[in-house]
Amino acid sequence: MKQRQKKCKRTHIEELEARSGSSGSSEFLFSLFWKLYDFFGPQYWWPGETPFEIAVGAILTQNTAWKNVEKAISILKASNSLSPSAIWNMPEKELAALIRPAGYYNIKAGRLRNFVALLQEQFQGSMTRMAESDDMVVREYLLGVRGIGPETADSILLYALGKPSFVIDAYTFRILERHDIIDESWDYHMLRDFFMENLPGDVCLFNEFHALFVAAGKTFCKPRRPACDNCPLSEK
């Protein structure tokens, strides 16, 4: 297997920007994007070899450092358990033991099973079938799964299924608040709508944009500090 997905090129995003209507908000969001992109470079997310692995990672990384998720996923792989059928046919306690390094393992074992149940019941256990289904319908199905909230749903849609669904996470909130672009009154769907209404619905752009927020957050925007020191967004 070569590349799961066509790589997102700078020229493609430049093209999108040129074709995109120049509302003030649209121009502003693109300017944010380029500041991050020029500083950090392309991120080429999500880490993971298959759509199913990406979906599993999205659930395991809930409020958890990615490093711990990597351990859990490598254990699943090593025990030949990283498939819908393997997860479904295994006792929940056994699954919990395998994903232990990811934390919240009892909760997450149940969540993984809930996701696999949806996959089996509505999409014949096929991530491909899921990807072929209507975006909004799939999003509603995902949000209906106990243990999948908006961020996890959008991460699966965008990174596992290749659908243009913008992902908001804690870093996005923190960075935009620190730069006085939003205040604490903004919630998940308000912010997601703001991005999606003012940017072209493009998987490549949404993918890089969210991944760049994470890169910037990890590097510059630490919790419990007044500002994001040296963040590229601080520059004019």
Added chain:
DNA sequence: CACCAGGCAAGTA
């Protein structure tokens, strides 16, 4: 030692 990490659901008032 305290705090944090690519959330979410359930409980409380």
Added chain:
DNA sequence: TACTTGCATGGT
């Protein structure tokens, strides 16, 4: 509706 709390490992 708007807080608060439980869930848990591993890194800094």
